[in-house]
């Protein structure tokens with residue numbers, strides 16, 4: 001295969017340019033062709049336009065937690081297709097193969113610049129990071145573990161899918177479960193820091209997404225309850241530019257700060273320092 | 278009004294008409310048809326039971342949404358005494374899709390609240406079709422926290438297609454409003470009884486549906502997503518909503534089996550819309566029983582049980598390692 005034949009460097013913004021996978025990738029925002037290794041080093045942020053690409057839960061843990069300190073929460077939970085929902089089993093298997101996860105979440109404890117914390121990260125590459133029974137249960141367990149060990153909790157959400165409809169009403173109840181666990185954490189005098197990344201929607205936003213003592217978002221992340229398409233269909237008009245993006249939520253008072261990925265770890269460390277553990 | 282009609286009720290309605298005619302005939306002609314009427318009434322009763330016991334989930338949705346069914350305000354006005362409506366979230370405005378206030382249940386002070394849908398076109402618009410904005414959830418929380426301070430039980434009535442998907446709702450943080458309710462309601466130290474009596478539409482329903490007893494009317498539905506929305510995602514077309522309603526397991530029976538609700542409230546033969554007086558009486562009995570079970574429980578015990586209740590919801594496979 002001629003790897004580079006189709007790339008026309010002079011016209012990197014051309015939509016029709018074919019990108020050989022692996023070595024190079026194209027920024028979905030500015031269409032710039034980027035050397036994959038450089039993109040990796042840049043924490044998957046486009047060096048040209050600062051577009052924050054989605055990162056997997058495992059990558060996120062690596063980006064945030066001090067090397068060698070992460071300890072995954074030990075329970076092994078597998079999703080079940082208890083409703084016989086069309087294509088759910090296939091989707092689970094595909095997502096498991098693609099992400100190497102049992103379900104769309106990583107939880108555990110570790111250190112951020114030497115400060116211990118509990119961490120949960122949802123993975124948008126696993127059925128859009130949607131929350132079913134496993135995601136809800138894993139989050140409840142890590143929050144309860146944090147209460148037991150007197151640790152702060154950080155949850156990074158990357159969950160455009162919201163509550164996972166393939167598990168019907170029980171996915172909705174995960175919103176109640178995770179929010180109740182955070183109430184316990186709060187009552188125990190421990191802080192919760194919510195980190196919202198692109199995209200965070202529906203039942204995830206309307207539960208642990210919006211319950212941070214401190215709420216951080218990455219730049220230009222879509223953070224919403226109802227998705228933009230649903231709203232457009234309901235009100236029959238186009239939505240303004242920037243609607244439901246991080247900066248919009250900050251302007252409306254729902255987010256404390258918009259932080260670039262390269263500064264995220266540093267910011268979290270400072271906040272953990274304030275809470276003093 | 279054609280949208281009142283439920284196609285599977287055709288034979289019930291015909292029989293009911295016939296009974297009406299015979300009754301009128303008896304009155305006007307002074308001929309006694311009471312034997313005949315009695316027979317037909319027994320037949321009608323068993324026909325209603327028969328038809329309603331076999332409704333598909335899709336048909337139940339039509340029953341749950343039908344305009345003759347009692348709404349939250351009907352329950353509040355007829356199950357309770359001396360309702361004093363309260364308004365506003367103290368932050369932005371009064372949401373007319375969520376009503377609430379002070380009332381008395383058989384003499385005892387309680388806080389009541391719920392989604393309110395309209396009865397006709399004008400009322401639908403006034404109530405925003407029962408779709409709350411953030412203010413509705415914030416008003417509900419305000420009332421519930423007041424109930425907690427004065428040690429009054431809360432009865433919350435759920436009947437909404439979902440929270441309103443609008444620009445203002447997003448700007449004013451509908452997700453935050455719902456999330457906060459989920460969090461705070463889990464720890465409120467006063468009994469909360471939740472009654473899903475019509476449509477339980479996703480997060481918009483859940484925002485006022487955290488409690489110690491979750492009860493559901495026989496023909497009510499409660500789901501994470503509308504069948505139309507679900508159909509559009511699975512089959513790229515909203516036209517298979519009826520199929521989606523089966524898949525989603527959204528009937529009271531389904532929710533009981535999934536461990537989400539505590540009890541199914543039996544409706545009159547042929548649905549709550551057919552006999553308001555009877556469903557009001559049933560509602561009184563159910564609320565009396567639930568209150569008896571909850572009032573007087575140690576507050577910490579109450580909250581601990583509520584936590585465990587939602588904590589236990591979910592199905593997964595745990596592999597011991």
Ligand SMILES: [Zn+2]
Pocket residue numbers: 027028029030031032046047048049050051
């Ligand atoms: Zn770019």
